[in-house]
Amino acid sequence: MATAELTAWTAPCTLLSRREVGPDAIIMELALPEPMTDVAPGVFAMLSPADGSGPEIPRPFSLYDLPAPDRATFLVQIMGRGTQALAAVPPGQEVLCTMPLGNGFTLPAPERPVVIVAGGVGCAPFLHYLRLRLQQGAGARTHMIYGAREASRLYDYQAFAALDGIDLRAATDDGSLGFHGNVIAALDAGLANGTLPRDADFLACGPAGLLHGFADYARKQNLQAWLSLETYMGCGFGVCNACPVATEPEGPLGAWPWARTCCEGPVFPLTSIQF
Ligand SMILES: Cc1cc2nc3c(=O)[nH]c(=O)nc-3n(C[C@H](O)[C@H](O)[C@H](O)COP(=O)(O)OP(=O)(O)OC[C@H]3O[C@@H](n4cnc5c(N)ncnc54)[C@H](O)[C@@H]3O)c2cc1C
Structure with a gap:
């Protein structure tokens, strides 16, 4: 990133x-x-x-x-x-x-598939991302699972649905729209039935429970994954050190035990942090 x-x-x-x-x-x-x-x-x-x-x-x-x-x-x-x-x-x-x-996401080459996993306001970093993927001509290789407790909390869902050419999938805990279950279950189902590619960049943002579930799943499945963290922070530009995340000693940020979500993040390769 x-x-x-x-x-x-x-x-x-x-x-x-x-x-x-x-x-x-x-x-x-x-x-x-x-x-x-x-x-x-x-x-x-x-x-x-x-x-x-x-x-x-x-x-x-x-x-x-x-x-x-x-x-x-x-x-x-x-x-x-x-x-x-x-x-x-x-x-x-x-x-x-x-x-x-913060760093933000780097778009991969257009031919590289992307699978986005977002929960609630965790959709926020992705509208602009999806627009850029469409500009790349990579809509057909861009998938998004957007989940929430219920359909009314799929905030601004119409804006995502209006992006012609993206594979958008809703997932709701109560089954009120799309897949009946959480985004990890929807991801698992999509990978199992072959409608989602395994050889892709997997990007996730959402509440802590979703991110932990995603991180565990991605590690077990050996997926190439990035997380956008929503850690509490004070200043936003690296001075107050209130948003540390432990780094993975063997990973790309391993030279120091902590990274700041505001500066080195909020987007981290899963291999770079202990999460
Ligand atoms: C990089 C980054 C990007 C973010 N992007 C968005 C966004 O696009 N849209 C959006 O709605 N929110 C986003 N958030 C989260 C948002 O910053 C918090 O919800 C906000 O700071 C809450 O402030 P508050 O004063 O209303 O709540 P507070 O009074 O501070 O807290 C209210 C409740 O929310 C909980 N809470 C507050 N902040 C967090 C947090 N970061 N993680 C977990 N629990 C929390 C508290 O424990 C408490 O229960 C982002 C956070 C980060 C770090």
């Missing part, structure tokens, strides 16, 4: 729009102070209300989409104080934004 080449900036950004995409999630669209092109999918931003109404420490969110070079969207699941404060910002007011942060 390459480190994002763009230099991060911090600026108050006007909230252009805000729309609900499920019982507890919104998409926020921000006006950027400068156009962003060539940004790696999977990078993130630290966001907080510019008027100081949120907690002192901003919160990290994956860049969701770039509807125009000078506009960015973020998919935000409302959890606690930080996300409640962001959700309360009215359009026209400003959100303080530092981005782009």
Whole structure:
């Protein structure tokens, strides 16, 4: 995974729009102070209300989409104080934004298949990724299993379904849409019946339980896998050291026992971390 080449900036950004995409999630669209092109999918931003109404420490969110070079969207699941404060910002007011942060995903060659495993807001790093795969002409070799407890928590599912040429599969715990079961069971079923390729890059993002289940499964199945971690973090740019993940001594980051999710991540090859 390459480190994002763009230099991060911090600026108050006007909230252009805000729309609900499920019982507890919104998409926020921000006006950027400068156009962003060539940004790696999977990078993130630290966001907080510019008027100081949120907690002192901003919160990290994956860049969701770039509807125009000078506009960015973020998919935000409302959890606690930080996300409640962001959700309360009215359009026209400003959100303080530092981005782009983190390494993001590197796209493989177009002929290399990709299988994405995402749960809930863990879909966020992948919309931009999928658009880039389509630009590569690699839609037919790009598969995504998007899972949640129930269909209403497949946030902004229509945006993914609208990407013509991608193999998108829903999985819900209650069977309300797509595969009846979790994303790991859906992945296992797809590999077993040959509708998913084994010789592929496997990328995952989602809640800790999903990522641990995926990591165990990928190790057992010897899959070439990457995880985008959602570790708690403070600064987002490597100063506070609040987001360490233990490295695998024999892996590519093994020269030091810890990596910072914000700088060396949030995307890690599975072989590089103890997770
Ligand atoms: C690189 C990165 C990218 C992220 N991208 C997105 C995104 O695109 N969309 C999105 O909705 N969220 C994303 N997150 C998670 C998001 O940052 C947290 O949900 C947010 O910080 C919660 O803040 P809060 O103040 O609302 O909740 P808090 O008050 O801090 O916590 C509320 C509850 O959520 C739990 N919680 C909070 N943060 C985390 C976490 N990181 N891992 C596990 N449990 C947590 C707490 O234990 C508590 O139970 C990302 C996190 C990282 C590190």
